[in-house]
Amino acid sequence: IVKESYVDHTQFDKKDPHYDPRSSKQNPKWFMVDVQFVRMMKRYISLAELKRFHQEHKTKNGPLKNMALFTRARLSVQPVTK
Numbered sequence: 001i002v003k004e005s006y007v008d009h010t011q012f013d014k015k016d017p018h019y020d021p022r023s024s025k026q027n028p029k030w031f032m033v034d035v036q037f038v039r040m041m042k043r044y045i046s047l048a049e050l051k052r053f054h055q056e057h058k059t060k061n062g063p064l065k066n067m068a069l070f071t072r073a074r075l076s077v078q079p080v081t082k
Contacts, residue, residue, distance in 0.1 A: 003034035
């Protein structure tokens with residue numbers, strides 16, 4: 001993430017597929033962030049594999065035990081540290 005969240009302007013455009021009639025400029029419902037490519041992964045890591053690592057780390061107090069992807073519902077952007 002290279003820029004913190006800001007109001008997603010597409011929610012107000014009736015011609016945009018992301019238009020949301022319930023959202024208003026005074027009370028926006030959707031926000032966006034800017035991301036930047038860092039590097040390609042050496043291999044694909046599936047959600048099932050991440051879940052296995054998470055379960056293992058929960059039982060062994062590992063670094064992925066509190067990974068937001070598994071501890072918060074409906075999360076599309078999450079913090080990841082080294």
